[in-house]
Amino acid sequence: MQGKIMKGVGGFYYIHPHNTVNTIYECKAKGAFRNQKIKPAVGDDVEIEIISEQDKTGNIVEILPRENLLIRPAVANVDQAVIVFALADPKPNYNLLDRFLIMMEQQGVDTLICFNKSDLVSGQEAKEICDIYAGAGYQVFLTVAKENVGVDAFREAIRGKTSVFAGPSGVGKSSMLNALHPQAQVQTGAVSEKIRRGKHTTRHSELIYIEEDTYIMDTPGFSSLVIENLEPEDLKEYFREFECYNGRCKFNGCVHIHEPECFVKEALQAGTISQLRYDNYVQLYDELKNKRRW
Numbered sequence: 001m002q003g004k005i006m007k008g009v010g011g012f013y014y015i016h017p018h019n020t021v022n023t024i025y026e027c028k029a030k031g032a033f034r035n036q037k038i039k040p041a042v043g044d045d046v047e048i049e050i051i052s053e054q055d056k057t058g059n060i061v062e063i064l065p066r067e068n069l070l071i072r073p074a075v076a077n078v079d080q081a082v083i084v085f086a087l088a089d090p091k092p093n094y095n096l097l098d099r100f101l102i103m104m105e106q107q108g109v110d111t112l113i114c115f116n117k118s119d120l121v122s123g124q125e126a127k128e129i130c131d132i133y134a135g136a137g138y139q140v141f142l143t144v145a146k147e148n149v150g151v152d153a154f155r156e157a158i159r160g161k162t163s164v165f166a167g168p169s170g171v172g173k174s175s176m177l178n179a180l181h182p183q184a185q186v187q188t189g190a191v192s193e194k195i196r197r198g199k200h201t202t203r204h205s206e207l208i209y210i211e212e213d214t215y216i217m218d219t220p221g222f223s224s225l226v227i228e229n230l231e232p233e234d235l236k237e238y239f240r241e242f243e244c245y246n247g248r249c250k251f252n253g254c255v256h257i258h259e260p261e262c263f264v265k266e267a268l269q270a271g272t273i274s275q276l277r278y279d280n281y282v283q284l285y286d287e288l289k290n291k292r293r294w
């Protein structure tokens with residue numbers, strides 16, 4: 001039988017057979033692949049041998065070929081990431097948002113942005129922020145998760161995919177999950193003792209089955225992110241809206257900060273590139289530069 005690893009804890013892996021609803025098998029990793037230095041990861045599609053149908057136990061006997069394997073967060077076969085940000089309460093930290101976008105881009109994963117709590121700001125303010133990130137080349141969604149506003153369009157964007165769900169604490173990730181999946185309580189009810197995190201347990205990375213071929217990996221909230229393995233000179237490659245200017249500036253290897261005759265700075269003056277994104281770029285560039293000095 002084939003299924004997906006939803007969670008791994010203490011040597012046990014919890015396998016959801018493809019497109020079933022309430023079934024989870026508790027498995028150990030056995031078999032030939034253990035010698036191949038490949039460790040099962042959440043998100044892996046695996047072949048399992050059932051030990052007991054009644055107890056829902058089995059062994060993983062094969063890890064099927066992976067599409068990818070992310071490091072942060074550790075998960076396999078990810079199609080996209082979704083960052084959920086609140087437009088207010090907590091006050092958005094756009095530098096943190098940009099760090100997340102860079103981190104995902106470094107791992108080759110596309111990110112969708114969900115701006116939640118849009119009821120807490122004016123329509124004008126919400127539009128300005130959406131325009132900045134849509135203008136930077138991202139797909140943007142505006143939602144009020146707790147009132148189900150904007151959720152349908154978002155549901156379409158995750159259908160048939162495995163999405164990593166991330167964001168700072170309190171932005172409404174759980175509310176969004178419940179809106180996407182109103183039967184989650186029912187569905188995870190049976191599964192809960194086995195895999196669902198309780199309110200007070202440590203949060204492990206785990207996948208949540210939404211509907212056919214659609215999974216979300218809920219991740220713990222974060223309040224800071226350190227960009228690693230990136231040279232300051234390469235940072236510009238991770239700002240999508242700079243892409244069309246790279247290589248066109250007067251100076252070879254222009255990093256678009258102090259150089260004259262720089263197309264990115266001209267685009268900034270013209271308002272084509274947003275000041276907010278550019279300021280975050282300069283701040284991150286300085287940070288990477290300082291890090292190298294140590």
Ligand SMILES: Nc1nc2c(ncn2[C@@H]2O[C@H](COP(=O)(O)OP(=O)(O)OP(=O)(O)O)[C@@H](O)[C@H]2O)c(=O)[nH]1
Nearest residue numbers: 116117143144145146169170171172173174175221
């Ligand atoms: N005004 C408003 N409040 C919302 C919205 N979505 C969620 N909330 C509220 O924001 C608070 C936090 O929501 P959660 O869904 O628990 O946030 P979370 O991101 O899962 O938080 P963590 O569990 O800390 O990661 C709750 O009180 C929600 O009712 C929204 O769209 N608008």
Ligand SMILES: [Zn+2]
Nearest residue numbers: 249254256262
């Ligand atoms: Zn330049």
